Amino acid sequence: MNISISDLKLKKNIKLSEKIAPAGFLQGEDNGITGDIAVELALSLSGDDIRADGKVSFTLGLECGRCLEPYILPVSEEINLRYKLSADGSVTEFDEFGSDTFNPEKNRSTGDFYIPLDALLRETVLLAMPMKHLCRLDCAGLCPACGKNLNAGSCGCGKDHPSNPFSKLNDLLNT
Secondary structure, three states, X not given: OEEEHHHHHHHOEEEEEEEEOHHHHOOOOOOOEEEEEEEEEEEEEEOOEEEEEEEEEEEEEEEOOOOOOEEEEEEEEEEEEEEXXXXXXXXXXXXXXEEEEEOOEEOOOOXXXXXXXXXXXXXXXXXXOOOOOOOOOOOOOEOOOOOOEHHHOOXXXXXXXXXXXXXXXXXXXXX
């Protein structure tokens, strides 16, 4: 996905809506994305300032790290980009970390200059994914003795389930 600078100068406001297949977009990484990645952007040009506001949405099919049950997690992440066009043709990108100046890329077939968004969108998708996969915040996990999913109820195996996984170390200190 690219921002065409000449189209934006001509129209001043452009709305982009695109669905991207995750396999090619994420360079073959299997991150559990089910279906396409939906990207919606509203682009506007005011003087030399370009604004790109929108969102990236996708659905993850994950396995809980505690109870090992599969679950679906819808993810939506906001995008707010600011660019400034310079007289020399360079573009400055502004974000929460500062600014970065670069030369826009040129489409060889049309000769039009554009701002590539693929790397930024890929980064947004990867950073929106949860680091810890939990089906819910209060997931009880599996019984360490019999392996039953404790979210479905007590296992009834008769084993004491300490809340502290290191409680066995206390037994060593007491002997």
